[in-house]
Structures are given as structure tokens and as C-alpha cells.
Amino acid sequence: MRPTLEFSSGYGRVLTIAAGVVGLVAVVAVAVQDGLGEVVRALPPTGAIVLLVWVLFWRPAVVVSDGGVLVRNPLRSTHVPWPTYLGLTVQWSLVVHTTDGDVTAWAAPRSSGTAARMRRSHDDEVVATPTKDGRLPATAEDVAAAIGDRHRALVDAGYLRDAEQAREAAGIRPERHWHVATIAALVLLVGAAVAVLVTA
Structure with missing residues (x-):
């Protein structure tokens, strides 16, 4: 039996980590400047962006076995x-x-x-x-x-x-x-982000 090989994008992983760090910094900045109430409003759009970057650039792979x-x-x-x-x-x-x-x-x-x-x-x-x-x-x-x-x-x-x-x-x-859980999470976060932007 030969080893299983998993191919994925190294650039995509770096991009996802960078997006996560930027998202975290943005949420902390909102908390410091505007208080915890605004953090609740900042989380859905930030979460949607980070999850989308993960879905597009970290998760995809080809596994050969x-x-x-x-x-x-x-x-x-x-x-x-x-x-x-x-x-x-x-x-x-x-x-x-x-x-x-x-x-x-x-x-x-x-x-x-x-x-x-x-x-x-x-x-x-x-x-x-x-x-x-x-x-x-x-x-x-x-x-x-x-x-x-x-x-x-x-x-x-x-x-x-x-x-x-x-x-x-x-x-x-x-x-x-289909990645049902991922799709559901994306729909929920995007929906919440839209609701936040509409009520801004």
C-alpha cells in the first residue's frame, strides 16, 4: 500500500491565516473603540469574510490514495x-x-x-x-x-x-x-451580515 498524498494550496493557507488575523484585529479594534455592543454587529460580516476565504482557499484539495x-x-x-x-x-x-x-x-x-x-x-x-x-x-x-x-x-x-x-x-x-454544514454556515453569516448592514 502506497502513502496517501494530499495536494492543496500553500498560498491559500497563508491567505486564510492572514484573513483570520485581520478579522481578529478588526473585531478587537471595534471592541476597544465602540464597546461590546458593536462587536456583536461586527462579528457576522467579519465571520462571513473569513469563512469564505477558508472555503475558497484553505479547504480545497486533491487526495490521491x-x-x-x-x-x-x-x-x-x-x-x-x-x-x-x-x-x-x-x-x-x-x-x-x-x-x-x-x-x-x-x-x-x-x-x-x-x-x-x-x-x-x-x-x-x-x-x-x-x-x-x-x-x-x-x-x-x-x-x-x-x-x-x-x-x-x-x-x-x-x-x-x-x-x-x-x-x-x-x-x-x-x-x-455537498458540504451542507459549510453552505449553511455561509448562508447564516451572510444573512446576518446583510441584516447588520441594512440596520446600520
Whole structure:
């Protein structure tokens, strides 16, 4: 069994932490200048902004494992079991092709032309190194290479020999799940923020 690889944006994590710090400073400043009554009014818009930044930039990821590929986008996740995997392409971001349609990965944008040229000029077997929490930097090219490598390894080991028959017999399909709690929290916070701004 090979290790599970999780690809996400390091820039997105820095941006989310910065948004959280700015939000906290803003709330403390309101408390000092205007009192606790105004803090209650400042919390919904601040919370909505920080949560939105987290949803868009921290949470998205692509997880590659022996069980398949998990594409975690801001509002919905899709697990692609290997028997349903048909291939991938790199467009503006990574697109995973499945027996049930295409899945675009929010967390894996295509690298810039400059980054691609730098990569080619330093092509001594470039290996992505994980961060301290085990995450890997996500570019569409790196994620595509990891998915292709894992798929080939499973095919070579014979694990996907009868994938089509197994898929049809067991009704295996990509599994899609909406992030209901996240969506509900966003709706509540945005609604509260609008109410605060209207009554200002």
C-alpha cells in the first residue's frame, strides 16, 4: 500500500491565516473603540469574510490514495474510485475524467508559463516534498503526475484487471457530497451580515 498524498494550496493557507488575523484585529479594534455592543454587529460580516476565504482557499484539495482520487472543491467533494477513472487533462486547472462525467479540481490550477519553464530547466527528477502537516503543493501538473503514477502502479500490480466488470457488477460510481454544514454556515453569516448592514 502506497502513502496517501494530499495536494492543496500553500498560498491559500497563508491567505486564510492572514484573513483570520485581520478579522481578529478588526473585531478587537471595534471592541476597544465602540464597546461590546458593536462587536456583536461586527462579528457576522467579519465571520462571513473569513469563512469564505477558508472555503475558497484553505479547504480545497486533491487526495490521491489506493482507493481513488478525492477532489475536494469549495462546496462539494467528489470521490473517484479507480474503476471509474478514465484519465485526466490539464486545462486552466486539473480535470479528472470519470465514467460519470468530468470533475474539475479547484485546488489544482495550472502553473504559470514562467513556473513551467523553470521546472523544465531544473528537470533533475523534480519530487514534490510535503509540508509539515503532510500536504503537498498543488499545481495541476504535479497532481496529474501523482494520479497517473498511482493509477499505473495499481494497473501494473493487477488490482484494476477486472475494473470494468467490477464497476458494472457492483454499480460503482463517483460519489458526490455537498458540504451542507459549510453552505449553511455561509448562508447564516451572510444573512446576518446583510441584516447588520441594512440596520446600520
